[in-house]
Amino acid sequence: MTAKTAPVLLDLTPLGAAHFARIEDKVAALMRTRESVVAMQGEALLPLEACIRSAVRPGSTALNIITGPYGETFGGWLRSCGAEVVTVTAPFNGAVGPEQVADALRAHPEIDFVSLVHAEAATGNTNPVAEIGAVVREHGALLMLDAVASVAAEPLLIDAWGVDLCVIGGQKAMAGPAGVSAVSVSARAWERIAANEQAPRRSYLSLLDWKERWIDGGRVALPHAPAQLEMLALEQAADRIDAVGLDAVIARHRRAAAATRAGVRALGALTPYVVRDEDAAPVATTLRAPDGVDAREVVAAALAADATVPVQAAGGELAKEMIRVNHYGLAADRDVVLASLAALGAGLRALGVPVPDGDEVSSAAGAAWDAVITG
Numbered sequence: 118m119t120a121k122t123a124p125v126l127l128d129l130t131p132l133g134a135a136h137f138a139r140i141e142d143k144v145a146a147l148m149r150t151r152e153s154v155v156a157m158q159g160e161a162l163l164p165l166e167a168c169i170r171s172a173v174r175p176g177s178t179a180l181n182i183i184t185g186p187y188g189e190t191f192g193g194w195l196r197s198c199g200a201e202v203v204t205v206t207a208p209f210n211g212a213v214g215p216e217q218v219a220d221a222l223r224a225h226p227e228i229d230f231v232s233l234v235h236a237e238a239a240t241g242n243t244n245p246v247a248e249i250g251a252v253v254r255e256h257g258a259l260l261m262l263d264a265v266a267s268v269a270a271e272p273l274l275i276d277a278w279g280v281d282l283c284v285i286g287g288q289k290a291m292a293g294p295a296g297v298s299a300v301s302v303s304a305r306a307w308e309r310i311a312a313n314e315q316a317p318r319r320s321y322l323s324l325l326d327w328k329e330r331w332i333d334g335g336r337v338a339l340p341h342a343p344a345q346l347e348m349l350a351l352e353q354a355a356d357r358i359d360a361v362g363l364d365a366v367i368a369r370h371r372r373a374a375a376a377t378r379a380g381v382r383a384l385g386a387l388t389p390y391v392v393r394d395e396d397a398a399p400v401a402t403t404l405r406a407p408d409g410v411d412a413r414e415v416v417a418a419a420l421a422a423d424a425t426v427p428v429q430a431a432g433g434e435l436a437k438e439m440i441r442v443n444h445y446g447l448a449a450d451r452d453v454v455l456a457s458l459a460a461l462g463a464g465l466r467a468l469g470v471p472v473p474d475g476d477e478v479s480s481a482a483g484a485a486w487d488a489v490i491t492g
Contacts, residue, residue, distance in 0.1 A: 212393075233260065238443070290446055292445075
């Protein structure tokens with residue numbers, strides 16, 4: 118038997134400033150932005166916190182839109198910056214509409230910062246950023262968007278939507294690394310950050326450090342040694358998307374979501390947690406367990422049937438009732454979706470829950486996959 122050769126991860130050629138800048142430009146193209154994009158040396162929570170601490174000043178008022186757990190995290194950061202926080206919340210089985218945002222802005226004209234998650238993989242919903250962005254822009258506030266779970270899974274048009282701060286990560290639909298992320302910063306946001314005396318400086322959370330030491334200098338000298346492996350992996354993920362075509366990758370995620378929801382409806386015992394198809398995220402489908410059945414038991418039984426499928430129980434208070442089927446990145450695949458549905462069906466049968474045979478479910482899922490228009 119021939120031993121496998123380990124990938125070469127050491128003794129790599131140094132990653133210079135020009136190469137680092139090219140990687141940022143490839144990410145900017147995915148985000149459809151001409152604004153500054155900075156690749157950050159950490160998981161996406163790093164630039165998300167950096168955005169809030171950089172742009173939010175004590176005594177200001179921020180609108181935090183909550184449709185899942187990450188929105189709740191943002192509220193804590195905003196308060197710790199000394200901001201008064203106005204909250205708009207939607208049930209986790211739906212989305213926030215632009216009219217709700219407009220109402221909050223009219224009621225609180227002093228709001229100058231809005232935080233929003235595009236798609237919540239944890240709860241399986243997605244928000245209408247284009248419409249919300251138009252409302253926020255008319256009001257004059259800055260808009261920060263968490264697009265970690267939406268980049269490469271659904272359209273992301275930073276400039277067209279008027280997003281001032283947008284954070285992405287490579288680990289979901291991009292099928293890339295988790296240890297590196299990126300943030301786009303508009304000219305308006307840079308002005309706000311520069312005027313904020315409380316914005317981090319000489320700190321790992323400092324966006325200003327990147328601007329002054331990297332962007333303003335023409336991106337010719339890196340301020341510190343880059344996370345080389347993660348940056349190269351991020352570049353490969355961006356290159357793979359470019360080779361296939363961003364529209365094709367987005368279509369594959371839309372198909373995976375449509376097929377999963379159709380297959381689940383054919384199963385009958387489970388129901389999509391997000392009620393409306395248009396509110397469902399393309400990266401993950403969340404499901405409500407049958408009455409009287411613990412979602413964690415369904416997941417355990419499904420994984421006993423097929424340990425390879427991307428099925429998991431929700432976290433926290435939703436763990437007993439919510440099942441999550443991930444279909445992002447390489448898992449946005451017809452065979453993976455069908456295998457996930459088959460495993461859920463087998464798990465439910467093992468728990469004594471009656472469900473149709475696999476052919477009926479796979480037929481419904483396959484028809485939904487084929488029905489998605491990709492043009």
